[in-house]
Amino acid sequence: MSVAKPLPHDAARLHVTGQARYVDDIPLPANALHLAFGLSTIAYGKITHIDLSKVRAVPGVIAVLTADDFDHHVDVSPSPSPEPLLAEGTVHFVGQPIFLVVAESHLAARKAARLGQVEYEELPAILSLEDALAADSRFEDGPRVYAAGDAEAAIAGASNTLEGQIDVAGQEHFYLEGQAATALPQDDGGFIVYSSSQHPTEIQHKVAHALGLPMSDVRCEVRRMGGGFGGKESQGNHLAVACALAARLTGRACTMRYDRDDDMVVTGKRHDFQIKYRVGFADDGRISGLEFIQLCRAGWSMDLTLPVADRAMLHADNAYFLPDIRIESHRLRTNTQSNTAFRGFGGPQGMVGVERVMDHVAHELGMDPVEVRKRNFYAKVGKPPQSTPYGMPVEDFILHEMTERLEATSDYHARRAAVREWNADNRYLKKGIALTPVKFGISFTLTHLNQAGALVHVYQDGSIALNHGGTEMGQGLFQKVAQVAASRFGVDMSRVKITATDTGKVPNTSATAASSGSDLNGMAVKAACDTIRDRLASFVAERAQADPKSVVFKDGHVEVGGDRIPFDDVVTDAYMNRISLSATGFYKTPKIVWDRIKGEGRPFFYFAYGAAVTEVVIDTLTGENRILRADILHDCGASLNPAIDVGQIEGGYVQGAGWLTTEELVWDDKGRLLTHAPSTYKIPACSDRPDVFNVALWEGENSEETIYRSKAVGEPPLMLGISALMALSDAAAACGDKYPDLQSPATAEQVFNAVQRAGS
Amino acid sequence: MSSVSMTVNGKAVSSDVEGRTLLVDLLRGPLGLTGTHVGCDTSQCGACVVHVNGEAVKACTMFAVEADGAEVTTIEGMADGDDLHPIQEAFREHHGLQCGFCTPGMIMSAAALLKENPKPTEDEVRHYLEGNICRCTGYHNIVKAIMAASGQDVSAIAAE
Numbered sequence: 001m002s003v004a005k006p007l008p009h010d011a012a013r014l015h016v017t018g019q020a021r022y023v024d025d026i027p028l029p030a031n032a033l034h035l036a037f038g039l040s041t042i043a044y045g046k047i048t049h050i051d052l053s054k055v056r057a058v059p060g061v062i063a064v065l066t067a068d069d070f071d072h073h074v075d076v077s078p079s080p081s082p083e084p085l086l087a088e089g090t091v092h093f094v095g096q097p098i099f100l101v102v103a104e105s106h107l108a109a110r111k112a113a114r115l116g117q118v119e120y121e122e123l124p125a126i127l128s129l130e131d132a133l134a135a136d137s138r139f140e141d142g143p144r145v146y147a148a149g150d151a152e153a154a155i156a157g158a159s160n161t162l163e164g165q166i167d168v169a170g171q172e173h174f175y176l177e178g179q180a181a182t183a184l185p186q187d188d189g190g191f192i193v194y195s196s197s198q199h200p201t202e203i204q205h206k207v208a209h210a211l212g213l214p215m216s217d218v219r220c221e222v223r224r225m226g227g228g229f230g231g232k233e234s235q236g237n238h239l240a241v242a243c244a245l246a247a248r249l250t251g252r253a254c255t256m257r258y259d260r261d262d263d264m265v266v267t268g269k270r271h272d273f274q275i276k277y278r279v280g281f282a283d284d285g286r287i288s289g290l291e292f293i294q295l296c297r298a299g300w301s302m303d304l305t306l307p308v309a310d311r312a313m314l315h316a317d318n319a320y321f322l323p324d325i326r327i328e329s330h331r332l333r334t335n336t337q338s339n340t341a342f343r344g345f346g347g348p349q350g351m352v353g354v355e356r357v358m359d360h361v362a363h364e365l366g367m368d369p370v371e372v373r374k375r376n377f378y379a380k381v382g383k384p385p386q387s388t389p390y391g392m393p394v395e396d397f398i399l400h401e402m403t404e405r406l407e408a409t410s411d412y413h414a415r416r417a418a419v420r421e422w423n424a425d426n427r428y429l430k431k432g433i434a435l436t437p438v439k440f441g442i443s444f445t446l447t448h449l450n451q452a453g454a455l456v457h458v459y460q461d462g463s464i465a466l467n468h469g470g471t472e473m474g475q476g477l478f479q480k481v482a483q484v485a486a487s488r489f490g491v492d493m494s495r496v497k498i499t500a501t502d503t504g505k506v507p508n509t510s511a512t513a514a515s516s517g518s519d520l521n522g523m524a525v526k527a528a529c530d531t532i533r534d535r536l537a538s539f540v541a542e543r544a545q546a547d548p549k550s551v552v553f554k555d556g557h558v559e560v561g562g563d564r565i566p567f568d569d570v571v572t573d574a575y576m577n578r579i580s581l582s583a584t585g586f587y588k589t590p591k592i593v594w595d596r597i598k599g600e601g602r603p604f605f606y607f608a609y610g611a612a613v614t615e616v617v618i619d620t621l622t623g624e625n626r627i628l629r630a631d632i633l634h635d636c637g638a639s640l641n642p643a644i645d646v647g648q649i650e651g652g653y654v655q656g657a658g659w660l661t662t663e664e665l666v667w668d669d670k671g672r673l674l675t676h677a678p679s680t681y682k683i684p685a686c687s688d689r690p691d692v693f694n695v696a697l698w699e700g701e702n703s704e705e706t707i708y709r710s711k712a713v714g715e716p717p718l719m720l721g722i723s724a725l726m727a728l729s730d731a732a733a734a735c736g737d738k739y740p741d742l743q744s745p746a747t748a749e750q751v752f753n754a755v756q757r758a759g760s
Numbered sequence: 761m762s763s764v765s766m767t768v769n770g771k772a773v774s775s776d777v778e779g780r781t782l783l784v785d786l787l788r789g790p791l792g793l794t795g796t797h798v799g800c801d802t803s804q805c806g807a808c809v810v811h812v813n814g815e816a817v818k819a820c821t822m823f824a825v826e827a828d829g830a831e832v833t834t835i836e837g838m839a840d841g842d843d844l845h846p847i848q849e850a851f852r853e854h855h856g857l858q859c860g861f862c863t864p865g866m867i868m869s870a871a872a873l874l875k876e877n878p879k880p881t882e883d884e885v886r887h888y889l890e891g892n893i894c895r896c897t898g899y900h901n902i903v904k905a906i907m908a909a910s911g912q913d914v915s916a917i918a919a920e
């Protein structure tokens with residue numbers, strides 16, 4: 001069977017030889033045109049005058065468009081709240097596209113885009129979360145509140161209480177391939193769009209809407225992305241829509257890729273949060289009541305903020321049973337980039353809040369934070385399940401066992417003692433260590449998105465073509481799903497041809513997001529394969545007068561009534577006998593029901609778990625720090641491909657640790673993003689990864705019926721990186737008696753400040 | 761416009777370029793060698809690394825005219841027909857890639873490293889690759905692949 005094998009990525013050979021094509025590598029007709037946006041230079045204001053004569057005068061410029069050139073509102077929003085392609089009279093952030101340049105080369109378009117002269121009547125911009133809250137600048141009427149029990153009474157009655165606050169950083173995706181799209185006009189008035197997008201159906205939908213065409217006239221194809229991480233769920237809409245409009249206007253192929261600095265200035269990022277907490281707890285560390293206030297920066301437009309902020313609330317408990325809790329969430333509107341999906345989709349931010357509470361409580365009680373964490377865990381599997389604050393019983397809680405195992409394999413307790421000793425002997429350098437757990441809910445919280453389709457063809461020579469609605473961004477989805485297909489037919493992987501995601505083949509797909517790619521598409525592909533397999537089984541069984549159920553597909557053969565026939569022969573024969581060898585498959589996730597207004601139900605099909613131990617060292621004089629060692633135990637259920645899953649875990653941890661340590665986004669007081677290139681925005685480099693990095697998979701299966709009992713793996717490992725932040729807090733705490741109150745991202749400055757606070 | 765001639769992956773090529781045309785734009789455009797990627801446009805990510813006269817160079821940082829007369833090798837020139845270069849094979853085998861966008865530049869940097877230092881330590885690999893960003897893998901398997909390509913035992917490099 002092909003599943004469960006550590007096979008290399010399907011396109012590995014193409015990647016290592018430079019043959020793998022991304023959008024910007026697709027050969028274009030010789031007369032293709034290139035696009036660039038002219039961007040707003042102020043954070044908020046009315047446009048009073050636009051002079052584009054200098055833009056038009058640049059040699060090679062074919063057309064320059066503003067919102068006034070369209071006879072309707074051209075929308076690029078992924079939410080019901082409108083978001084114009086080009087500013088309609090008012091600009092809302094520095095970097096908002098105002099005009100579109102269509103030129104004969106990428107360089108000409110970009111040069112010309114800098115020459116627009118736009119005059120504004122500036123308005124007072126709202127840049128900080130505090131200002132937005134004070135001005136009541138928000139989406140939705142007021143804060144959303146999810147609550148269980150009576151937090152206030154529980155805190156009032158507790159023997160200890162604490163309050164505090166943590167800044168939870170935003171994060172730039174920095175997918176290595178920037179946003180890109182190409183549109184090709186067709187002879188029948190339709191369009192083909194190539195887009196670096198996690199959501200081809202939305203590209204199709206937005207393009208069709210902008211052109212006033214039915215969706216059937218637009219076909220979007222996505223073979224691969226050079227990374228997505230959520231940043232290509234909605235942020236590619238602008239480019240695709242711009243290309244399609246320009247292609248219609250000129251009748252020529254149009255292509256657009258953001259220069260990296262533009263990409264960072266224009267597109268949304270991970271939502272930064274400020275989380276305030278008030279907690280009541282017993283002397284043994286058991287939390288009795290907890291209140292969170294989450295301030296979430298939406299940026300200027302709604303984009304995906306509501307479900308992101310919901311998910312932050314849904315992960316405010318992380319792994320802990322908190323019967324008396326109140327979570328208040330403010331979705332604040334500011335004059336900054338419109339924040340968007342990013343691996344974890346709000347879950348990581350919510351989780352940082354409660355992990356910070358655990359750390360703070362442990363410090364107050366002088367306990368090992370791991371003991372406080374374990375004391376508050378949900379009940380073990382086998383005990384009566386306890387419910388999350390939103391009323392979903394946690395039936396598969398394996399973190400007791402996982403934590404115990406990780407404590408042993410990472411030698412946590414001995415190392416913690418060694419760190420204490422080392423710190424006593426070292427005046428300027430201090431070490432810290434922390435173990436944090438992850439419980440992450442799997443499914444889209446918008447229930448209707450939990451569906452997927454697939455299309456499978458078996459050709460008369462026995463080769464198989466596979467298509468489904470998921471997109472490949474490096475996570476190995478295509479490989480995993482192809483392994484499923486090969487396993488269903490009992491054939492070798494080489495027989496399965498993976499084809500580009502294409503809205504013309506599988507329609508109405510959901511974004512490849514919420515870690516759900518293999519869960520949904522694997523099941524849809526299985527359904528399609530099984531339809532064909534059942535037809536083949538009935539066909540051979542009838543001839544052999546056997547029971548179709550007894551037919552076995554294995555090792556490239558079909559076994560029936562004692563015979564073993566090569567798969568190819570069966571297929572050829574079936575074709576000659578007019579058996580259909582093509583099928584669609586469909587899947588919808590069972591069991592989920594969710595009322596997002598009340599905050600009640602079962603939003604998730606299941607949970608994925610993990611735990612990490614990180615050890616760090618800090619220089620107390622400068623705040624400089626590094627990760628010395630990371631040990632991870634992660635739950636992928638019965639892994640479909642252990643090599644791919646381990647890769648997701650390693651990459652997720654490093655990205656999560658980067659988020660909370662070095663990756664700092666800085667805006668000036670005019671709302672200009674100062675960190676708009678990797679020169680100023682510090683992404684983990686090869687030398688930043690932990691010196692010792694041990695990753696193990698938890699052996700177990702998903703207790704729910706997922707594809708081969710596997711679990712989703714895209715997002716959950718990112719949150720293992722929280723252990724790095726907590727380890728830094730532990731190191732800073734070694735510098736004095738006070739709680740260091742470490743903020744994120746824990747840059748050298750923040751670590752330095754925390755050291756000062758601890759010793760003050 | 762000026763005319764430049766160079767050897768790219770063993771083939772003599774010439775092209776008319778502007779003075780400001782970057783080597784990467786010549787490779788990706790007129791020469792159609794799109795395996796050399798542009799990740800940052802500003803010589804920081806390493807996705808565009810190629811070899812010019814045997815040395816690793818960020819092709820977004822060099823003008824095409826500066827490469828006049830040079831021997832240029834890109835990722836497309838690394839394999840010998842169907843036989844992958846040992847570094848390519850190691851990246852494939854040891855899962856040194858996810859989205860693959862950084863991969864060509866990583867392989868070209870790794871090749872330059874191994875030429876200079878055929879048996880590097882893990883630490884040397886990590887420091888040599890500081891100019892190549894990968895956003896997906898967390899680097900673990902990249903380091904492992906390069907160690908394996910240098911003929912060293914990687915069974916002790918944990919994970920997986």
Ligand code: FES
Pocket residue numbers: 797798799800801802803804805806807808809818819820821
């Ligand atoms: S594109 Fe050349 S270094 Fe990034």
Ligand code: FES
Pocket residue numbers: 176226227474856857858859860861862863893894895896897
């Ligand atoms: S594999 Fe995606 S950037 Fe390295």
